[in-house]
Every structure is written in structure tokens, then in C-alpha cells.
Amino acid sequence: MSGPYLLFRLSFRRVRLLLGATGLLIASVQALRVLIAASVHSAGQFEEITSLLPPAVRSIIGPSLASVMSFNGIVCGAYFDTGFMIALLALTIALATMPASEIETGFADLILARPLPRHWLVTRTIALVLISIVLMLLMIMAGTWAGLALFAPPEVAWPSARETGSLALYLGMLLLCWSGIAMALGAGWRRGWAAATTSLLAFAALLLDWAQRLQPSLERIGWLSPFHYFNPYDLVAGKPLPLEDLVVLWAIAMTGFVVAYFVISQRDISR
């Protein structure tokens, strides 16, 4: 009975188009990134480009700068590129606030008038967010492999599956964390407010993280930003995936989901 509901939104042309278009765009940009990395490598210009980076960017990237500004680093940059992250965060927030949208449009009235427990509004959304995140990460991987197969110079080593897998897991957990925040807010607020507030929070958190990397004295409050627990540059430099960061991001996501379940179960479903 709940099965059709679980997969319901994926049957929507609009959702499929959104996911398909975003995925294709990301894969194409990633393939293009590999092409750029290959041309920089062929020209031997990594050091030159690194020297052109402003000091602030150098400080944000930190000691892993040399690893990041390499062929491998640029190829793997898809997993921490600010543009990619903003696009994926926007997609995740849009999907995570779907329960609010269904309540506002009155569609929730129709489905909850059936013998369907309220928690399905949240469970289904979590499932959709997870599927979307996995799909987007697979598209980045597909773009990476397509780009490498087409453009990588023969002498360079490809990023290992372990490295890309770790980066994908890291980025996926960051997206899940923000989807939890969006879902918690969307469970009680109108969709527009929830999406806008989550976006502003994400932006503020990103700025705070950057500021803290530039100004260590801000570390006292830097821990409040979820981006504080996302250090992909270290992974590119060869360090292992920091489990404690994953646990924090996971915990934030789970807290958001639990809040969403609780709020949805208690609130009045009215427009």
C-alpha cells in the first residue's frame, strides 16, 4: 500500500527531468573539468596556476594545496567544488521540503485521508533524497570516468576508486546533513520559508567555515558550521576518510529527520 507512495514522486516527469538534467549537467561539467586538468597537465602549468591563487584561497585549502592543485586534485575537485555543492544543495533542499509543499497544495489532505500513516510524508522524502544524492554522485563518477577515458594523458594515474568513493561518501553525507536540516524546518514551516532559511543557513555556515580557516581565532564558533566537518582536501592529500566527521554529519542528518518525524506526527495538517 505504501509502495506506490514511496516511489510516487519519481514517477513524475518534472522530478525525473530535474534529476536527469542536473545529473547530465554535472557529468558534463565534470568531463570538461577533466579536459581542463589534462590540458594544464600537458602544459605543465600547475605550479604557475597555484602561484596565481589568492592567499585567502590558499589558506582555505591549507597544507593540501599542492595535492589539490594537481591533475588528480582537479579531477577530484568535483566532490568539493563550490559550484557543484551549491547546485546539489539546492536540489537536495528542494526535494527535502516536499512535505511542506504537499501540505500547502492540499495534496497531503488527499493522501492522508487514506489509511496511510503520516510518517510516510517524511519516510518517502528521505528515500527520494537518498536516491537523488546517490544518483547525483553516480553522475559525477560517470562524468569523471568518461572524462578520464576521453581526455586523460596516458602517463597520469587515475584517481583510485577508493579515493573517489571516499570523496563521494563525504559529499553525500554533507548533502544528507543539509537535507535533514531542510526537512526539520520544512516539517513545520511553509516550503518557501523552509527552503530560504536552509539556503541562508548553508550560505552562512559556508562563510563561517571559510572565515574560520582564514582566521583561526574563529574556531570557537567554527564548529557550529556543518562545513567544519567536511575536509575533502585532506582526502586528496592521501589522508583517510575522517570517521568522526562522517559521524557528526550523520548525526545532524538523523537529528533533522527525527525532528521532522516528530513535528509531522504532532502538527495540524492545514494549509
Next chain:
Amino acid sequence: MRGLTKRYGPLTALNDLNLDLERGEILGFLGLNGAGKSTTIRLLLDLIRPTAGQASVFGYDCWTEGLDARARLGYLPGELGLYLDLTGLETLDFLAGLSRQPVAPRYRQELCDRLELPRSDLRRRLREYSAGMKRKLGIIQAFQTNPPLLILDEPTDGLDPLMQESFYALLAEVKRGGTTVFMSSHVLSEVERVCDRVALLRKGELVLLCSVRESCRLAPRRARIYFSEDVSAPPELPPGLQLTDRTPRQWRLTVVGPLRPLLTLLAGLPVKDLELEEPRLEDVVLKFYRQEAS
């Protein structure tokens, strides 16, 4: 419903509602906008939670056993929130999939035929639907599992007169089959025609609960009397009679209660003709509405 109450802070949307529906009856649920009709319906569907009191559907508590209660009802909201990307058929299939009762394809087809929503229309996306077509789809989704209880919010809103007739016929048919119908409506002629009983809410309180026939008895009857000669108005009318318009050869009166005082008054007058209008539900309900408005 027992002592059903819903408050939003200082505002009481519904106050101590006690109401029973009998199996197989059609109950018209009346009231001005904001009287508490939608609040009551949403409480029954567990979309909102009561401040006090309780409600049950076929013995199943609407909150603690909400799934069992909602498995036995079909709901037509006043404003349909539909996904315009879907086709009519996809919407019906999806909503049917969420019900415990299977949908008999022949019955659904019969509903579509009666409401003139052909398969070609069902294959179109809802963004192409008119308001009337969406209403028809809403009715079909509520009826398609043939539930023992139907909760209908303004069911004929947006339907053309012919479709309204088809809907009334459908309603009469499901009633004969034993279905109970809880129906809110602003169309008083419709309520008078199809409902067995009426419940009237005013500012969240139940102020009238009786059969349609009984409610009509509460209404003043209108009388028009024609005289063969000029007649002057009596200085004082018996209790229950009120002169609303008068010419030397014609009076218009309203009569509350028995007709005897009127007949006694007319006994000595040169009456040429007497017209009596049947009392209408509208007269009673409008009286309550006007009291609320004032």
C-alpha cells in the same frame, strides 16, 4: 463525535460538538464560512487534532485507530490539491493504490461514464483540466473504492446543472446501497433535496440538528390572500401572523406555527383566493445565518 472541540489559541473553531450519523443516511452539514465545518471534517480525517473530545468512524477512534477509520471512508475535499503533472488516470490509480479496498474497474468505469469523464480525458494531464473536470475526478476518487462512509466537502461546486443531476442520482444510489454520507454544502436547495438530516453550525457550535422535514416546519410559511373587495388591515394580527405587504385587495403574510389563526382571521373577509407556499429549508437556515451575521 462527542464533545469535539478545537481551539487555536483564544479562537474556538469548534466547541463541544456532539453528533451521530446513522448508517445509510445523508447528513447535510451547514454553516457560514468559518463556522467550523471544515474543522470538523479535518478532525474526522485526523488531519488536525482536537483540543478536547473524541470522534470515531464505525467504532474506530479517529486518532488512536485512525488508519482503520480512514480505511472505511472516501473523502472529497473542498479544494482539490492535485499534481498537475499527472494524468487523471494516474491520479485515480495512485490514490486507489493507497486504499485498503480494491477498486472494481467496472465500478470506476461506471462512475466515469455517469460523470461523463471519458478515457480520453483521463489520459490528459490535470493541467489541461477545467474546474468541473477536476471536480468530477475528485468525486470519482472518493467513490471509487465504494466506501461505507463518504465525507464530501461542497461536492457540486463547479459542476454544471446536468452533472449535478448525475451526482444526485449517484448519491441516491449509494445511499440505497447503505453508504453513509456526511456532506457539507452551501447550496441549500441541494441539501433540501438530497439530505435526510441537517446539522447547522454557528460560530463552532451546533445550533440545529433535525431532519430536513422537521427543519422546514420551523420555517415561516408564506401566504398570499386575494380579496374580491377592498379590505382594510386589522388593527392587530393574531400571534404568529405577520403582514409583509398589503394592498386593498391583496395581503402577503408569513405564518409561524398552525394555520388556524389565519383561517379564523379570514373567515369574515371576502376571500377570493389563497396561496400558500411550502416552507423551505432555506428560510430556516438563512434565519440562523442572519442571526450569526448580526
